Amino acid sequence: MGNKVEKSIKALCFCIIMILSTNCVQAQNLINGKKIFETRCLVCHQSDGGGVPNMNPPLDGSTNVNGKDIARLVKIIQNGYDERVALDGMYYNNAMTGNPDLKEDAIADVLSYIRNTWSNKAGLVTITEVKKAIIKNKLNKK
Amino acid sequence: MKKGGSILSLFILSLSIMGKAQENAGLKLPVGFKASLFANNIGSARHIAITKSGVIFAKLNNPNKEGNSIVRLEDTNNDGVAEKINGLAKYGGTGIYVKGNSLYASSNEAIFKYDLNSKDEVVNPLTPLTVVSGLIDRREHNSKSITLDMANNIYVNIGAYSNACQEKNRMPGSQGMKPCPILDSAGGIWKFDGSKQNQTYKDGKRYATGLRNVIGLDWNTQTNQLFVAQHGRDQLNSFYPNLYTDAQNAELPAETFYAINEGDNAGWPYVYYDPIQHKKIVAPEYGGDSKMEGSAEFKDPAVAFPAHMAPMAVLFYTGDQFPAKYKNGAFISFHGSWNRAPLPQEGFFVAFVPFKDGKATGEWEIFANGFAGMEEGVKVTNTGKAKARPCGLALGPDGSIYVSDDTKGAIFKISYNK
Numbered sequence: 001m002g003n004k005v006e007k008s009i010k011a012l013c014f015c016i017i018m019i020l021s022t023n024c025v026q027a028q029n030l031i032n033g034k035k036i037f038e039t040r041c042l043v044c045h046q047s048d049g050g051g052v053p054n055m056n057p058p059l060d061g062s063t064n065v066n067g068k069d070i071a072r073l074v075k076i077i078q079n080g081y082d083e084r085v086a087l088d089g090m091y092y093n094n095a096m097t098g099n100p101d102l103k104e105d106a107i108a109d110v111l112s113y114i115r116n117t118w119s120n121k122a123g124l125v126t127i128t129e130v131k132k133a134i135i136k137n138k139l140n141k142k
Numbered sequence: 143m144k145k146g147g148s149i150l151s152l153f154i155l156s157l158s159i160m161g162k163a164q165e166n167a168g169l170k171l172p173v174g175f176k177a178s179l180f181a182n183n184i185g186s187a188r189h190i191a192i193t194k195s196g197v198i199f200a201k202l203n204n205p206n207k208e209g210n211s212i213v214r215l216e217d218t219n220n221d222g223v224a225e226k227i228n229g230l231a232k233y234g235g236t237g238i239y240v241k242g243n244s245l246y247a248s249s250n251e252a253i254f255k256y257d258l259n260s261k262d263e264v265v266n267p268l269t270p271l272t273v274v275s276g277l278i279d280r281r282e283h284n285s286k287s288i289t290l291d292m293a294n295n296i297y298v299n300i301g302a303y304s305n306a307c308q309e310k311n312r313m314p315g316s317q318g319m320k321p322c323p324i325l326d327s328a329g330g331i332w333k334f335d336g337s338k339q340n341q342t343y344k345d346g347k348r349y350a351t352g353l354r355n356v357i358g359l360d361w362n363t364q365t366n367q368l369f370v371a372q373h374g375r376d377q378l379n380s381f382y383p384n385l386y387t388d389a390q391n392a393e394l395p396a397e398t399f400y401a402i403n404e405g406d407n408a409g410w411p412y413v414y415y416d417p418i419q420h421k422k423i424v425a426p427e428y429g430g431d432s433k434m435e436g437s438a439e440f441k442d443p444a445v446a447f448p449a450h451m452a453p454m455a456v457l458f459y460t461g462d463q464f465p466a467k468y469k470n471g472a473f474i475s476f477h478g479s480w481n482r483a484p485l486p487q488e489g490f491f492v493a494f495v496p497f498k499d500g501k502a503t504g505e506w507e508i509f510a511n512g513f514a515g516m517e518e519g520v521k522v523t524n525t526g527k528a529k530a531r532p533c534g535l536a537l538g539p540d541g542s543i544y545v546s547d548d549t550k551g552a553i554f555k556i557s558y559n560k
Contacts, residue, residue, distance in 0.1 A: 043380055043483045050526035052480040053549065054186075054203065058526065080313070084281055091204075093281045095305075097312045097380070 026112075026124060033113025036106055040099060041114070049118045057092045060118035070111070070125055071133035071140075077107055078134075104130045167554055170512040174465075177510070178222035180544060180553040184213045187546035187553060188236040189287065189455060190534035191245070197262040198224070198536065200546055200553065201238035201247055203285075211235065212247055214264070215553065222555050230256075230267035236285035236357065237298070238534075241336070246296065248286040250279040253298060253334070276342045278303065278328050282311070283355035287455075289368070291361045296336040297368055301355035302329035306375050306427045307411035314381045318427030322411050325351050329410060331359070331370060331402065352407040352440060353400075358535075360456040364470050365500035368402040369444070371453035371474055375414055375425070376481045382426045390432075392482040393418065396446035397453055399474065399495065399502065409440030417446040444502040450479035451489030455535040463541025464558045471497045473509060475532035475545060478525060486521035490514040492532055492545055510556060513547065 037045075041059075045051050049060030059065050064072065064087065080098030084091065102110070108130045115122035167179040180198075185206030191199050198215040205211045210229025218225045237248030245256040245264060254270035273296065277286055283301025290296050304311045307322035307329075322329070327343060330351035334341050349368070358371040379391035386394065395414035400406070413422040413436030422440055424430030447453070457473045471494060478490035494509040495502050514522050515529030522528050534546035542557040 038484070040380075043377065043481060046480065046483060046524040046526060048524040048527065050524050052525045053531075055480065082281075082311070093284060095282060095311045097314065097377075 029109045029112045029124065030116065032106065033109035033111070034117075036102070036110040037113050037117075040097075040102075041110070044094065044096070049114065049120075051092070052094075054090075055092055055094045056096075057087045057090070059114050060120060061088075062120075063088055065114055066120055066122040070129050071136045073111055073125075074107055074130055074133040075137045077102065077110065078137075104134070167552075168512050168515060169510050169554060169556070171510055171556065175510075175556055175558050177554050177556045180217070180222060180555040181215050181224045181227065182550065182552045184215070184227065184551040184553070185210075186234075186548040187213070187551045188285070188533050188548050189238045190536045190544055190546045190553065191238045191240040192536045192538050192544065193240050193258065193262040194539055195262050196539050198544060198553065199238055199240065199245060199247075200534065200551075201235055202551070203236065203548055204234040205232055206551070212238065212264075222557075224553070230264055231270075237288035239288050239290055239296075241290050241294070244336075246273065246288055246290070246336070248288050248298065250284040250286060251275065251277045253277075253286065253288060253296065255336075271339050273336065273339060274298065274334050274341045274346065277332075283328075283373075285357055287357050287359055289359050289361050290336050291368070292363060292366065294336040296334045297349060297359060297361070298332050298334065299353070299356040299359060299370070300328045300330060300332055301357075302353075302410065304329075304411070305354075305377065306425055308427055312377065312381075316427070318411055318425060320412070320428065324411075329353060331356065331368065349404055350400075350402045350406045350408070352409045352412075354410040358453045358456040358474060360458050360472070362401075362458050362470075362472075362500070363460065364458070365401075367500075369456055369458075369472065370400050370402055371456055372398045372400065372408060372410070373452055374398065374449060375410070376450070378426065378432075382432075385426055385432045388484055391449075392485040393449050395423075395449055396443065397449060397451050397476075398443035399445040399447065399453070399456075399472075400441060401444045401502070402441075406441050407439065408443075409436060412436060413440055415443055415446055417448070420446075445495055445504055445506055447474075447476075447493070447506065448488055450481045452477035452479060454533045457535035457537060457543065459537065459543070461537050461541030461543075467496060468494065470500075471495055472502070473535055473543060474506075475535050477531045477533060477548075478514060478522060478528055480525040483523075486523055487525055487528075488521070490522060490528055490531060492535070510545065510554075513545075513554075 044056040051058035080096040082095040111125040166177040186203035187200040212231040213229040215224035216226040233249040235249040239246040252275040253273040257265040280303035308316035310316040333349040334346040355373040356370040374395040378386040396417035422436035424434040476489035492510040513530040530547035
């Protein structure tokens with residue numbers, strides 16, 4: 001009987017630690033993501049994620065940023081972007097700088113940040129998802 | 143009692159604040175000037191042009207909700223507000239110019255010409271003549287601003303589709319190309335014959351080069367000379383953090399205003415103008431270290447403005463309504479910056495550049511401010527939050543000037559009360 005209670009308490013503690021540490025990891029991801037955003041992205045996409053009309057598209061409220069196609073987002077972050085495509089009905093003229101030097105964990109962090117800041121609530125992106133996306137993009141290239 | 147009194151005074155205060163916000167359409171102007179909201183929500187109004195009878199034509203960046211990309215506005219009862227508004231044309235663009243009975247308008251790759259009748263209505267809205275076509279449009283800096291000289295020659299800006307002519311545009315570490323191949327067909331001002339049709343590059347002439355992107359240009363009829371305002375390069379700190387801090391990038395390079403003679407070279411992409419050192423500095427993509435001085439063959443600006451403010455239109459004031467100091471001086475509209483981030487943005491106003499004996503004195507002052515709609519003393523942090531961004535400028539027959547906004551499509555009329 002006593003053993004059972006002890007086991008349950010242990011299990012409960014384990015759960016709490018897991019939840020706390022996961023949250024800590026998530027918070028750390030977002031802090032790293034914010035740092036990367038501020039040094040590489042803010043100047044064009046602006047601190048409110050609102051972009052610059054006709055030149056640099058907004059991240060806040062963007063269908064693509066909040067969407068399911070992580071591979072496309074990873075590709076844009078790595079290679080930059082320079083295509084005449086309407087984004088949520090608007091055209092933007094500036095070419096985006098690529099970030100070929102960003103590591104997989106950094107890409108996951110910055111994606112997690114931009115998908116969960118301002119009005120965006122699209123969920124975190126894991127390193128595994130980024131790795132899968134990079135493989136998928138390589139295969140599509142071939 | 144006391145409480146009632148304070149509520150009453152609060153009410154009066156808020157009424158007076160509301161009243162103030164509407165005064166002069168929200169603009170801050172020098173003493174004696176007043177402004178009205180001539181039109182609003184007409185679409186992304188880029189440049190504007192006015193006929194002798196005072197009809198305004200605005201060129202829209204994209205067709206508006208009525209599907210028009212040129213809007214005609216008429217103030218039929220002369221109250222400072224347009225009552226009769228209609229439109230034509232399906233192509234987006236920036237340039238528009240009225241010369242006699244001709245209305246010129248540009249898309250991002252061509253220039254068209256319409257005829258106006260005695261009421262300044264467009265006779266051939268669906269069948270304009272094509273004056274020039276085939277101009278380069280590679281998205282970045284694609285707007286084609288136009289002005290005409292007194293001999294009916296048309297000058298068009300063809301912006302460089304690049305920030306600094308790197309091998310890979312806006313890629314950190316990518317070197318500048320030398321010679322820059324873009325300059326053959328862009329990065330300058332081209333001259334065409336405004337009375338001929340179906341011209342292409344081979345019929346025109348590269349009038350001036352080494353200009354990254356000019357949106358504001360005007361012909362000075364007093365000195366018979368072209369004046370242009372250039373958008374300087376971006377992202378010195380993003381690509382060269384070891385050479386430039388965020389604070390330095392916010393002030394570099396100057397937005398430059400040039401008195402252009404045929405054959406001039408303003409030096410883009412090889413040099414930029416540093417308004418603090420008062421020198422042309424070699425761009426870091428071409429081996430510069432933020433101090434190395436560039437070649438003297440490149441032109442010096444007539445006026446150097448703070449960085450990144452984005453000059454959108456130039457208008458020489460040849461009217462008679464404003465005080466004498468404005469006569470033959472230049473108004474320049476500034477769209478407002480984005481590349482000063484993370485520092486606060488600047489611009490979002492119309493500046494005045496005094497001229498003496500046909501030359502800019504080098505001084506400048508803010509003429510009309512308050513377009514962004516921020517509270518007193520508050521700067522714009524995020525460019526997209528500015529309520530209005532000054533773009534086109536035009537002179538009315540009564541000497542008033544008009545300023546367009548390409549955010550929501552406002553047109554402001556500014557007059558002087560004698």
